[in-house]
Amino acid sequence: MDFETVIGLEIHVELATKTKIFCNCKNEFGAPPNTHVCPVCMGSPGVLPVLNEEALRLGIRAALALHCEVRQSSKFDRKNYFYPDNPKAYQISQYDEPIGEHGYVEIVVGEENRRIGITRVHLEEDAGKLNHSAYGDSSYVDFNRAGVPLIEIVSEPDIRSAEEARLFLEELKAIMQYCLISDCKMEEGSLRCDANISLRPFGQEKFGTKTEIKNMNSFRNVQRGLEYERSRQEKILRGGDAVEQQTLRWDETTAATILMRSKEDAHDYRYFPDPDLPRILLTGAYIEDRLKEIPELPTDKRNRFEKEYGIPGYDAGVLTASRALSEYFDETAKHVKDPKVASNIIMGDVLGYLKTAEKEIDELPMTPAHLVELVGLMENGTISSKIAKNVLKDMMESGKAPKVIIEEQGLVQISDEGQLKAIAERVIAANPKSVEDYRSGKEKAIGALVGQVMKETKGKANPQMVNQIIIDLINQA
Amino acid sequence: MVELGIGIRQLHDALQRRELTATDLAEDSIARIREWDKDVQAFLKVTEDDARQRAKVLSGQAPQGLLEGIPFALKDNMTTRGVETTCGSKILSGYIPPYSAAVTEKLEAQGGNLVGKLNMDEFAMGSSTENSGYFPTRNPWDLTVVPGGSSGGSAAAVAAGMVAFALGSDTGGSIRQPASYCGVVGLKPTYGRVSRYGLVSYASSLDQIGPITNTVEDAAIVLQAIAGHDQRDSTSVRLEVPDFVSALSGDIRGLKIGLPKEYLDLGMDESMRAVFDTAVNQLRALGASIHEVTLPHTAYALSAYYLIAPAEASSNLARYDGVRYGFRAKDADNLLDMYNKTRSQGFGTEVKRRILIGTYALSSGYYDAYYKRAQQVRTLIRRDFEEAFEEVDLIISPTAPTTAFKLGEKTSDPLTMYLSDIYTIPVNLAGLPAISVPCGFISGLPAGLQMIGKMFDEATVLRAAHAYEKATDWTSRRPQIAKGGRA
Structure with a gap:
């Protein structure tokens, strides 16, 4: 029984x-x-x-x-x-x-x-x-x-x-x-x-x-x-x-x-x-x-996040665990193109940082507005996602605006085609093995070439652009 | 020596004319206590040093308020910061409260001079002050009879002229009955009129503080001083306090007075009946009209009271457990043993009886039959009064069925003792204001007339009592003690 x-x-x-x-x-x-x-x-x-x-x-x-x-x-x-x-x-x-x-x-x-x-x-x-x-x-x-x-x-x-x-x-x-x-x-x-x-x-x-x-x-x-x-x-x-x-x-x-x-x-x-x-x-x-004093409750908020921001139920659950966290996300997601990017950053980098720093979300110096700005800079290609990670860390510690950090450290992404092309040509010339691999069908080999360009630009090169430029250059050759 | 019983206004006038000083009054009070209290035993504690100190300060200036420099005393169930407050119980022996009751604060703020704490039946449970955990108080009119209770110390101290006035508390008649037995004026205000903050609870829904005084005017003056809303007591009422003294017009022409027919069958003895009839005629002669009214549920009042009051008491007195303050039994084996021994040794018989009755009445399975039923009866009694007050302005009765009885006469029979409050208890159940004013003597012992008013209509009660007092002059009679000779 x-x-x-x-x-x-x-x-x-x-x-x-x-x-x-x-x-x-x-x-x-x-x-x-x-x-x-x-x-x-x-x-x-x-x-x-x-x-x-x-x-x-x-x-x-x-x-x-x-x-x-x-x-x-x-x-x-x-x-x-x-x-x-x-x-x-x-x-x-x-x-x-x-x-x-x-x-x-x-x-x-x-x-x-x-x-x-x-x-x-x-x-x-x-x-x-x-x-x-x-x-x-x-x-x-x-x-x-x-x-x-x-x-x-x-x-x-x-x-x-x-x-x-x-x-x-x-x-x-x-x-x-x-x-x-x-x-x-x-x-x-x-x-x-x-x-x-x-x-x-x-x-x-x-x-x-x-x-x-x-x-x-x-x-x-x-x-x-x-x-x-x-x-x-x-x-x-x-x-x-x-x-x-x-x-x-x-x-x-x-x-x-x-x-x-x-x-x-x-x-x-x-x-x-x-x-x-x-x-x-x-x-x-x-x-x-008293009824008017009651804010949107977790269940309602969870459902709304899923519907309004198109994020998975799991994300919505994590992001509504506390009122402060949910409000942080809400304030960010509202103003970005892809809320899932905001969700990933908050669930990953932000919560991770708070855990190590033993802090609560309301003690975080970084405002949602700054986070929105950062996501925007990533989306419009001003900085790469790799750079963004470093900028984010600085923002969480200092509370500075992302633009300020980027300027201070000269981190603006290189999206100038001519400049990137010059570097790419140098890299291609220096790595004939990788070029050969790529031509023989190993598509992954392109990654090594892109990585070289990123290395030479200290991560500032726009990776999508570099990728395309290298493919074009090899195909043209 | 000064006659402290001549009236607060008279004392105040003498102070103002500088014929007397606050020190004269304090010294007179202390001297009378020293001389007579070994016989009367009204005081549990005399705060003579503090009173002298206070008088010294007050003597330096012409008095402003009516109470400035006037010696008074408090029933020992009202807290006095820094002064032992025992409620007449061994379980609180040595207990020094960290704060003063609202009434204590008010009287002291108005310049009253506290000379001591007065004896009472333990936790206000009793009608003779023989239930004090310390010693019985005696009636200044005859040291072999009781002063009534539970505010027996308050009534006796005022009657003996040891203080100009005192405060008592009234749960089922504990101000009015002793006032009646001692030939003084006792006023129980409407429930909620005076803050209970700092009044050690006996039965919270019935307890009310009021003055015990030599004259009706004094009662009006003292009530004026202590009445009013207090945010520390959620049962105190947010109502404007009228000018009680100016209500004493002496005129009761056209006042409609009710005689409850049920009260006349409640074991009133013949001589009390005669005194009461005379009082009724005197009121009629003053221009009041007398009407028979009916309070049909009177017969159930005593039973309802002896369930509600003990039930509340069983809970209110549970805090005396030896943990935080007061008496703690020695040689306890464990926590339960400490509780048992502390409470067994600390409380007297009557208190234990009422705690047991109340605990039983609240127990699961009995609650509906006893406590809830008693509350329903209470509602009916309140309604009886409401209906009667649609016809009349005031209801009168004797304060008690008899005059004061001998010490020891009723101690072995609690039920007979309970009957001495038969006229006063319904008033507490209904929450109404009522006064006891002297109305004659039976075999040399004072009798009291009870006047019951509508809710918050102390003014009419005082006006009627004052007019009656002026027409009869019973309040000016003092026992031998108060006059300075042996009783």
Whole structure:
């Protein structure tokens, strides 16, 4: 019997607000412990939460970007549980009236377009962070993260493989980044993912018993964790046993899932509406304004790039991985004759350079306008593609205009027929062997002759012209 | 000695005429506390050095605002930066708040001189101040009876003339009932009128801070000083604050006053009934018209309150876990053990009872039957009042069914204790403003008249209470202690 994998994800995304969700403390990663705290986010007696509107705006924007319906009336609830990182002993969250519901994300798996349902998107506050002493005798709490605004995104159990889960996450991350909702850095915890996974025989409608996996702290680990858990469950089922409903922890070092708690230990969070916070009431116009804040999303952009610029789906995928990169390409491709040339340069030289230089595209000194200019100079034959490569490198480092570099270094392509002919004649005279080879049918031999001309001109000769001139000269002789 | 109970305006006038200085008032307050508080036990903490310091600064100048140089004290559930704030609980012993409550800031900004923090039932849960984690407070009129609660320390301190006024908090009657028991004026403003920022939460949707004073005019002056929107409290209301003092016209001719027929069956004793009837007649004599109104869901108010308040409390009090501040039990084996021991040892019986009730009411499977049901009842009670207020301007009742009871009399029977708030609780559920004003004496103990107003209509409540006060003069009666002799 073959089993179908059923996966649903729960993703926490920290919102890129300036301040925390219910107080004025800074929302910033990496500060020394307990430096971004105040009585409110420390849960001091007598304090009250006040909703940061920026968090609300980003939450609504996120819900809309995931094609959710946004509730015009929603509320905050208290989720009650004791833990040292939870300063009020309750987390302000949304229980039965989330800000967004019934959305979806579209992904491409292989050749297939898949739509993954989004059950809900809700706003909540993050908890602090526990640091355990190396000696195991004490723990320290850092409340910098307590009160950082989060959205929790819950997917429908529509995901059918570990790879699909990773693709979904990548798409989700791109959407959040495009909309400037979050930087989604998994390594800093601004995107966190828990997964529910179960198996069922193909064709069966009823879900199998699921397990929940936590602590998968990279996209790669999400895929690995789910793959591991899928085969673990499959082994159990093939052995004729039943999967137990459990919460598991992915352990990277042993590459296995470890039991955290079983079903019986499930919490009763005693949710109830937070009496300190009034209902969130939104007008249609307010929601409409958030819709206007959403830029063209990755999927749409990908499709447009393919259609408008005629570039392959693969290129479109790479070039839309981040908003900044896609905008860079868009700005370039729009103004060149052949967008594929721009695509090749950006995917090859530019991304390669950024990777070695450990830089982001928005840190690149070279503007799209300069890149357009460079492509233009190649297209009109001012410089050869070989020279162009060197000019490009200089542009990426210095941010100088290509014309400036070309002039400074005297790199203008030699397209003067007379000048090229003179050099070609010399080369032909000096290489009778190659000429002979060519005449006897070895067409490749022409390349050696062209190469000689290029060498003599330090790469500045127009290679197409040189090629033609040499052929003509040999044929005339 | 100065009589601190003569009224804030009178004290202010004397300060302005330079007959008195802020130091005289502070010294008088401190002296009375020193002399009488070992009997009354209203204060958890006396900030005498700070008060003297403050008075010295204030004495150098003629007072501007009415509160400048006036000694006051706060119920110990309002935070005071740098001054221990315990909520009457062992679990917060030694807790020094890093910030001051909105009301503390406001009163201090207007020149009020804080002389100390007042005793209360632990976390405001109780009706006699016997649930204080430290010691019970006694009624200045009779040291063998309770001052009421949970703002018993506030009412007793004002009645004993130890301060010119105090703030209390009222979740189910905790300002009005002790004011009634101690023969002073207690005003619970409309929910949202006064910022709760810095009021340590008991039941967030019911809690409201208000003044406990010697006179109705004082209540108007103090409310004026503390009312208004505060962006740090999302439940505080963006409404213009009217001039409460100038609303005290003394004229209530044509005012329509409602008597809820259901209230008369709620275990009011005969002598209280007589006092209340007299008050009704006096109001009629002042030109008000009296109408019977009906509040049909009154019978369910107490049950709804004792689900909603404990439910919110169970969550609000969860933060006292020994991790960040306050008391932490020693000798814990692990985290869970630390939580258990800290909370078992730090909280008193009544607090634990309410946390358990509230936890149960919110538990999955019970939520709909208890908490949700109670909220539905609350809506009905609010509607009862809305409908009654279509007919009348004000609703009156006794503040409590009886006068103050003996210390220890009801401690073993919490349900009987809960009944002492039967007239005040519906008002909190509806969020309305209400005052308790002295209306007579029964066997030497004061009785209080409750006047309930429409939402945000404290002005009418104060006007009616003021007219009644002027016509009856009950507020000018002081216990022996306040006059300087033994009670």
